Amino acid sequence: xxxxxxxxxxxxxxxxxxxxxxxxxxxxxxxxxxxxxxxxxxxxxxxxxxxxxxxxxxxxxxxxxxxxxxxxxxxxxxxxxxxxxxxxxxxxxxxxxx
Amino acid sequence: xxxxxxxxxxxxxxxxxxxxxxxxxxxxxxxxxxxxxxxxxxxxxxxxxxxxxxxxxxxxxxxxxxxxxxxxxxxxxxxxxxxxxxxxxxxxxxxxxxxxxxxxxxxxxxxxxxxxxxxxxxxxxxxxxxxxxxxxxxxxxxxxxxxxxxxxxxxxxxxxxxxxxxxxxxxxxxxxxxxxxxxxxxxxxxxxxxxxxxxxxxxxxxxxxxxxxxxxxxxxxxxxxx
Numbered sequence: 001x002x003x004x005x006x007x008x009x010x011x012x013x014x015x016x017x018x019x020x021x022x023x024x025x026x027x028x029x030x031x032x033x034x035x036x037x038x039x040x041x042x043x044x045x046x047x048x049x050x051x052x053x054x055x056x057x058x059x060x061x062x063x064x065x066x067x068x069x070x071x072x073x074x075x076x077x078x079x080x081x082x083x084x085x086x087x088x089x090x091x092x093x094x095x096x097x098x
Numbered sequence: 099x100x101x102x103x104x105x106x107x108x109x110x111x112x113x114x115x116x117x118x119x120x121x122x123x124x125x126x127x128x129x130x131x132x133x134x135x136x137x138x139x140x141x142x143x144x145x146x147x148x149x150x151x152x153x154x155x156x157x158x159x160x161x162x163x164x165x166x167x168x169x170x171x172x173x174x175x176x177x178x179x180x181x182x183x184x185x186x187x188x189x190x191x192x193x194x195x196x197x198x199x200x201x202x203x204x205x206x207x208x209x210x211x212x213x214x215x216x217x218x219x220x221x222x223x224x225x226x227x228x229x230x231x232x233x234x235x236x237x238x239x240x241x242x243x244x245x246x247x248x249x250x251x252x253x254x255x256x257x258x259x260x261x262x263x264x265x266x267x268x269x270x271x272x273x274x275x276x277x278x279x280x281x282x283x284x285x286x287x288x289x290x291x292x293x294x295x296x297x298x299x300x301x302x303x304x305x306x307x308x309x310x311x312x313x314x315x316x317x318x319x320x321x322x323x324x
Contacts, residue, residue: 002236002300003297003300003301006293006294006296006297006300007297009293010290010293010294013286013289013290013293014158014159014290016161016286017159017160017161017162017163017286018159020161021161021162021163022161022162022163022282023162023163024163025162025163025164026163026164029163030159030163030164030165031164031165032157032164032165032166033164033165033166033251033279033280033283033284034099034100034101034102034166034200035102036164036279037101037102037105037254037258037276037279037280038102038105040258040262040275040276040279041105041258041262043275044262044263044264044265044272044275045262048262049104050102050103050104050105051104051107051108051204052103052104052202052203052204053103053104054102054103054104054195054199054202056199057199058198058199063198063199063200066197066198067155067156067157067198068155070151070152070154070155070193070194070197070198071151071152071155071156073148073151074147074148074149074150074151074152074153074155074170075148075152076148077144077145077147077148077151078145078148078149078152078298080144081141081142081144081145081148082145082298082301082302082305084141085138085141085301085302085305085306085309086305088305088306089304089305089306
């Protein structure tokens with residue numbers, strides 16, 4: 001029950017910004033704070049040039065796909081481990097009942 | 099919290115690499131010890147890594163109209179202590195640089211420092227303190243993960259302010275500007291991270307109590323409920 005409430009709260013936090021926003025926000029809606037920090041650096045030091053370039057950068061579509069793959073990989077591992085503990089616990093309970 | 103590639107001057111970038119490296123060595127040793135231990139601890143370490151992968155890949159919208167990532171560092175810090183999470187956080191960030199074009203090699207030292215060192219130690223410190231005060235497992239975990247997430251982004255703001263002090267208002271002026279970008283945006287995300295971390299710990303508490311006992315996350319007396 002408690003866990004269901006936690007999930008509901010997370011979903012509400014996820015959708016809250018679509019309904020309500022504080023302040024004006026960045027020009028581009030939901031621009032990442034990582035990018036805004038880079039913008040701010042350029043605002044403070046207008047002639048700052050990154051002195052090292054990323055070896056490559058995916059376009060925004062591919063970036064979305066890659067982030068999804070990363071999340072899926074991580075979730076698979078977490079799910080596997082939770083499954084392991086569940087199974088082990090069930091076996092233990094069965095043994096105790098016999 | 100990902101400072102982009104090349105966006106820290108070389109002196110700062112190498113300074114943060116230098117500061118991070120001893121923690122990294124410590125983390126690798128700590129991971130080695132866990133991997134020699136029992137199967138359940140190894141699996142939980144895997145889950146901690148997996149959780150950090152998931153959470154740091156989630157780009158979430160915030161009520162400020164910006165978006166950012168949680169970090170996922172809190173779970174492992176609560177379960178294993180802060181040392182090993184430096185290694186795990188480093189691997190997560192390295193993965194994101196290599197395959198996702200996010201963050202940077204030159205800034206990896208600084209990013210590891212904010213997420214996997216400051217974040218991990220804050221999570222662990224908060225968790226241990228609240229437990230010592232007698233708060234429940236769930237409440238302690240929630241605040242540990244939430245505050246670790248916030249501390250990570252405050253550290254990033256500080257790192258950027260140190261590197262780029264404002265020509266007029268100096269370090270404090272720059273810090274205010276960078277905090278303005280990161281801090282408020284991160285609050286709802288940090289709360290989400292705290293909630294999700296609590297959820298996972300609750301699940302492990304219901305099904306793997308013995309493993310949590312062995313790790314010293316919970317103690318035998320008076321902790322039947324999460």
